[in-house]
Amino acid sequence: MRIGVFVCHCGTNIDGTVDSHQVAEEAKKFPHVVYATDYLYTCSEPGQQEIQQAVGEHDLDGVVVAACSPRMHENTFRRTIERAGLNRYMFEMANIREHCSWIGEDREANTHKAIELVRMAVAKVANHVHLHPSYFEVNKRVLVIGAGVAGMQAALDCADGGLDVVLVEKKSSIGGRMAQLDKTFPTVDCSICILGPKMVDVGQHEKIKLCTYSEIEDISGYVGNYTVNIRRKATYVDWGKCTGCGLCMEKCPSKKAYDYHNEGIADTTAINISFPQAIPKKATIDPEYCRQFTKGKCGVCAKVCPLGAIDYEMEDEIVAEEVGAIIVATGYGLLNMEELGEYGAGRYPDVITGIQYERFLNASGPTQGHVVRPSDGEEPKRVVFISCAGSRDASLDRPYCSNFCCMYIAKQAILTRDHIPDSEVYVFYMDTRSPSKGYEEFIRRAQEEYGVQYVRGRVSRIYPKGKRMVVRGADTLLGTQVEVETDLVVLATAATCAPEAEELAEKLRISYDEYGFYMESHPKLRPVETNTSGVFLAGACQGPKDIPAAVGQGSAAASKVLSLFSKDQLESDPQIAQVMELRCVGCLKCADTCPFQAIEEKELPDGRVVGHVIETVCQGCGLCTSICPSGAIQLQQCTDNQLIAEVEALCQAWRERSSG
């Protein structure tokens, strides 16, 4: 084998603490190495040209680049050597930056380590074989999970781009959180007025198939060819017949059902349409409250429905859909405020959450936009907002910022002053976060134009005093204790991951962080991709974010899908596991261990059972190879033999050194 080694300085990133030139000189002595050199920026155009040239001049058949993380540039250099006529898998990167120059200052020790890393990479390439990707067909349909503003945007962009979209939403209507909001910062335009038309577009788009009141049952397959089973939950109303006239709601005798859309500040009927602008505008029965279900008799809605749409016998239905890509846009949840004992949340009726307050402010909410105190229905004259209720609080194991609360508090404070001109508004805050366009000005307006009093400090306790509440806390700017008597307390409760986010992640085989938010593939460079190819993220499911950011991600995820689908066939990575059937003992431990269900049982003509890797499903993670007791399953280009060769190379270096 004729191997070339190219050592990068990365400016001073590497050469600052590693003698790159010496690394190249040492590399010349390694077995198989016929050419070695160092260069200022190997990834630059001249740097790549040098590699191409050397391949020709020195008749190389394997290349090692000692530079940064393969995550960054492995593909860059693969393409380089392919242009030079080599098989692109005859390549290996030695990471002498993240693994070496950046982590120590001792130049001699670093140089030594870099030499060893290169030595190992050379030993590995010497055992490389030519690999060739195979190609498979793509099903150009896309599944979007979650129809909040991010999911809707993604669905619309995909559909406008000509793709068939299946949009699955847990609730009976699309819209997500934004459909609950009154106005939106920083322009204070009516939320449903800007969302409504988008909802209609989604509902009417001929390329979008809506599955509301539905959840993902399971997902199998791989990029380009997923099979998704969708559970369409029983609504007990035949939506084919229901026109959304609402007669049933008027007559339903069970009027104390929990109103999810209004966050429990009002009740609804057991059969209901969640809000007037709902899409689809269809009724559902909540069996927890419906008398037909709880008492076994009622049937009022069935009698009044002019179209005979009511069906108490309805059952959940599982529908299978075939898609080629998936966009996850399941949004966020809100911290159960009862976790915030010190604020008396859940105990005192006049301590409410921001989203509940949003419903009080909303003209289509249960109070028609009149802000009232839940305890006695009177108009509050003083309202206290508390930011970071459960966010940025390491003691609650939630050190992160919920991103949009500072801004919506300012919005709600302004709206309060608008609705009740003689009111006083206080905001207890840790610090205000307003980095986007127009945001800082918006908070200033709240303070300067609307006279909202911002008190910097944490609230330690809230307790009732007569009909009012007392908020006690520190003013850290003045260094004093403050006590404010108030009629209403609004908590900006922390944004959490969506309910059951982890379960969905397991089905999708994507990773999530310790709080349940989904992990992007790279925090800067691949913000809407996941590490499972074909699965993309949009909106607050990846981390709390406001509407503009969520919409932006919806479009971004759609553009990723459109570019993925711009090809008719996809290439499958050949660096996957492969079973040597001769060695396999058929124990199928590999199948148990594979996190992607990529291994199936296969019967050979002689009746022997062996493991078999499904090429397109395998992600090349290598877990199976570590569990296979007989060494029968091997990861291509990272085989046991290659690992042994790398260790051998290290030991060889050690032997040479110790023998002087």
Added chain:
Amino acid sequence: MAILDKLKDGVQRELEGLEFVIGWEQGYDPLHASPLFIRTPGDIDRLIWNPLCVHNLASYLPSLKGRRVGILLKGCDSRSVIQLLQEGLIKREEIVIFGIPCRGVVDLSKIKSRIDTSQMRAVSLMDDAVVIEIPQGREEIPLDDVLATKCLSCQYPTPLIYDHLAGEVLPPQRPTEVLYKEVEVIEELDVQDRLAHWERELDRCIRCYACRNACPLCVCQDYCAAESRNPRWLSQRAGVSEKVMWHIMHALHLAGRCTDCGECERACPMDIPIQRIRRKINKEIKELFGYEAGVNPEDTPPLYTFKVEEPTIQEREW
């Protein structure tokens, strides 16, 4: 009815539906038992049951997958069966289990280290002693002195899985603390001494692979990675490094699976205390995953699953 009679009775009744039943018979000398394959009612008379019935017969089962057989199991042996079931290596409906509540079996090497048995004439087994007649006279050894080490800390004297139980359920009677005693002694050595200890012990290994062949869970057998040239983990070189490597391989392939049955160590012709390595790993697995192999057929061995986060490992507490 004595245990042996109950066993014979049970085998008699089940034999017709089975290809054979595996038990023990008297071996080539008074101190050895041998595995017995009962194919006809006439074979039943040869069946024995006593503290010399050391073999874990479950080792035969993986190779018998697909055939209907019966098997006699002690408490410890039953854990091998459970482990094999968990791993899908055998099928429950294909085997009939005759369970035996067991008070312990002897470790022949412990006897041999006390007396020269090469010219022994007879052996009789009392409740609490082994009596061996040798030319010099009659040697009576207290049973507890020659019981297998695993028996001295046995927590599962009654099989955990069976179709027929010969006798009453026997509650555990041995202390648990002694289980990891010898492991702890080695843990206390510093790294150099520990390496020296194992190099000394393992240098005796002749790589006959008897330990592997005896292990009920070593399913690869002839396909063992130790003998493979591709991948080539081990060479045929006779140095201690290759021997140590073999034992690392063996032990790691049993991590989270080994039920501490002791067959490996019993089979070793060089008297190498390899069960200690298994115990050390079993101890780690217990501490890490709260898992004990071969106890519950519904469990999955911790290393045979993939979880994004292990519930028992606090990865993020730094």
